[in-house]
Structures are given as structure tokens and as C-alpha cells.
Amino acid sequence: MAIRNRGSSRGRLTLDAFVKFMRAADSVRARLEPHITRHGVTTTQFGVLEALHHVGPMNHRNLGSKLLVSKGNVTVVVDNLERRGLVKRVADAQDRRQTIVHLTPAGRRLIRRMFPQQASAIVKEFSVLTVAELTTLARLCRRLGRQEGRGGRGRGTSRE
């Protein structure tokens, strides 16, 4: 409670904005999730499929930095996708430390079907904001996210 009052108005406004910000993010994520899971894949798995679809085959390291997750995590998620037959691992002949992850035909079909649905769900989710508000939100979030100094965007959260 000492802190509650410290910084007076600014402090109170900040904590209020923080709570609403985090709640909104969780809330939007939660409402979007069913659009993904009803296809039988998790949100993270969808992220992998989408990255492979839009960027092309890549190794675990790149996948991890796209999704901002650790490499150990990538192993697990790719395992699960491979077991479902949606991606396949291909050993790299040049550098045998590397494994390149590819979409299978089934994986490609799935992501092609899912992506448009997900995009339109997002548009619908944000339809409560005007164009001006969308722009403002993006600008403020960019500032909040970039924040160098500690754990900026660059290193992707020290995931590694």
C-alpha cells in the first residue's frame, strides 16, 4: 500500500493501465484460441506452421527466434507436429548439426485453410476500434515493446 500512493496520480494511472493492458491481451488471446484449437492444433503449433508457411523451411534456432521460445521448447513442439504428420525433419547435409523443418503436404493444406480464418477472426476482434485508434494502439505498443535497457525485443527475451 505504500506503493499504491507513491507517485500519486501517475502511479495509479500506470497500474490501472498495466492491469487493463495485460487483461486485454489475455482476453483477446483466449477468444482467438478456439479458432485454432478446433483444428486440432495448439496455438504454438499454429505458430510453427504459419512461420514455415510464410518464411519457408528453417531450422530449430530460427523457429525459436520467430516464436520467441527456447530451443528446448522447439524440439518438443516439432516432435508433436511431426507425430501428427504436419511437418518433417530433414537433416542438413552441409552442416550435420542442423535439422531443417519442412511442412508436409498435410501441414500445408492445414495452414492454408486455417490462416484466412484466423486473420478474419483477428479483424473481427479488433472491429471495436476505429482506424485512428488502431494506429494509436500500434504506436503505443511499439514503444512499450521496444523498450531497450532490459530484456528488449532484440534478444527475444533471452530465450535460448
Next chain:
Amino acid sequence: MAIRNRGSSRGRLTLDAFVKFMRAADSVRARLEPHITRHGVTTTQFGVLEALHHVGPMNHRNLGSKLLVSKGNVTVVVDNLERRGLVKRVADAQDRRQTIVHLTPAGRRLIRRMFPQQASAIVKEFSVLTVAELTTLARLCRRLGRQEGRGGRGRGTSRE
């Protein structure tokens, strides 16, 4: 890519805002996390301690709705906190289905020490925004979060 262009400008703005919004939330969360974990508790455990500190002893159900997590999850988190001696379960004599979770003295000491630090870390995190911007952000997030229609705030994401 079909979708990329659909809805033209509005669609592009929306997807851009969406990505920045989600990234910013993840980023802020990730930068705040070390302030919590260095005390030897996880973010969720901190949430439980904070709720118990500010609201008082409560049962699993209320804890779950405060934190927006499922009741099965509450069981696990309270288990871990109890094992660390930070909370204790007390059987409710009136309604023997219920278990009331209380802070132990150690738990109370810990949350009293952590909370101010966390609050000031949040203030620092948001110091890149002006007061007017904080207010705007809070307003937009409230609209985004409230979103009735599907999975509003009321049910806490169907966690149950």
C-alpha cells in the same frame, strides 16, 4: 496472402496492431518476470500471494476466477506454495467441500516485500508513455478486453 489484402487498409492496420499488441504484452511480461522469479516464486504463485494479501483468505474457486485459471491449475499452484510454506489450506467447517487458502506468516512477509518492488518495476516499464497516453491505452484496452459476444471478461475465459 489472399487475406493479407482482404479488407485492404483496415485489414492491414488491424493485423499490424494485433502483432504489436501481442508482442508488447509478451515483452512487458517477460521483462517484469525476473523481478518476481528472483524471489524464488513463479508469476502465477505471485498472483496467488497477491490476491490473498489484498483480498484475504479465499477458496480455490475464487482464486481461479481472480487469476483467470482453471480450478485444476489452482490445485497445483496452491500445492507448490504450500510445499514452500507460503500458504496453508484450511478446511471450511461450514461447507466441507471448500478449502480456504490462507497466507502463512512467511508468505505474508514475502508478498509485503515483493509487491512494492513489482509496482515500481511496472511504473518504470510504462515510463515511456505520457499520462495522456496511459489513459488512452487503458481506454482502448478496456474496450478490447470487455468485448462481449464471445468469451467476454465475465466468464474469465471459460476456465472452470
Next chain:
DNA sequence: TTGTGATAGTTTGACATCAAACGAATCGCC
């Protein structure tokens, strides 16, 4: 050539998380 250091991926152990199934207790209503 060898060996030292960096890099890629996997494994391990701990925690979080959900949905669904389950057992115990309570409530509603006749």
C-alpha cells in the same frame, strides 16, 4: 593434426495449463 571453443539439437526436471473424469459434500425440491 589436434584441441579448444562455439553452435545445433536433445534431454531432464520443474512448473504451468487445460479439459475431462472423478469422489465427496451440499443443495433443491418434492
Next chain:
DNA sequence: GGCGATTCGTTTGATGTCAAACTATCACAA
């Protein structure tokens, strides 16, 4: 009072998540 419906918490099984330890491979230098 008694029985079906509901509520509470736990358990189970699957997934995600991290950090740290480990294995294999590569790069480069002495």
C-alpha cells in the same frame, strides 16, 4: 427426510515452457 443436480477440489493425461546439462558437430588456430 431423501434423492437427483450441482458445486468443490483433486486427479489424470496431454501440451507448453524454461534453464541447465549433455551430445554431436563444426570452425579455427597452433
